[in-house]
Amino acid sequence: MSTIQDIVLAFRDKPGGIIEAYHAVQKEYNYLPEETITVAASTFGVSEAQAYGVATFYSYLSVEKRGKYIIRMCESAPCHVAGAEALIKAFEAALGIVAGETTADGKFTLELTECVGQCQATPVITINNVPYVNMSPEQVPAVLALCQ
Ligand code: FES
Incomplete structure (x- = not known):
């Protein structure tokens, strides 16, 4: 580094x-x-x-310590209607933090964001800027397991 x-x-x-x-x-x-x-x-x-x-x-710059994996949950209207709220809650429960926080081990940061341009397959999250589409709360453990 x-x-x-x-x-x-x-x-x-x-x-x-x-x-x-x-x-x-x-x-x-x-x-x-x-x-x-x-x-x-x-x-x-x-x-x-x-x-x-x-x-x-600039909102894309952060002076707050952030995790190795930055999970952003789109909360713009199309994703909101498609169930973003339940998805946010599933990530919060799985990680033990609320949106805006970083896990104590420094591995994950959970953030909310505006539309990331993938509205054809809502709801959408990004992990380190890679989009994951058509997400459901049931998929949260599997997606987190990809982050090693
Ligand atoms: S509104 Fe969520 S990706 Fe566009």
């Missing part, structure tokens, strides 16, 4: 480099560890408050 410093420095001369650097760090660590902000501030010549502001502006 590359260090945060190495990842951020690789983008120092690029226009909009701070956002690209954040993407790259999040890709490797699944979130932006605190050190990312201080390293980005010094690398891109902005205050830590500004660097933090960028990190928290």
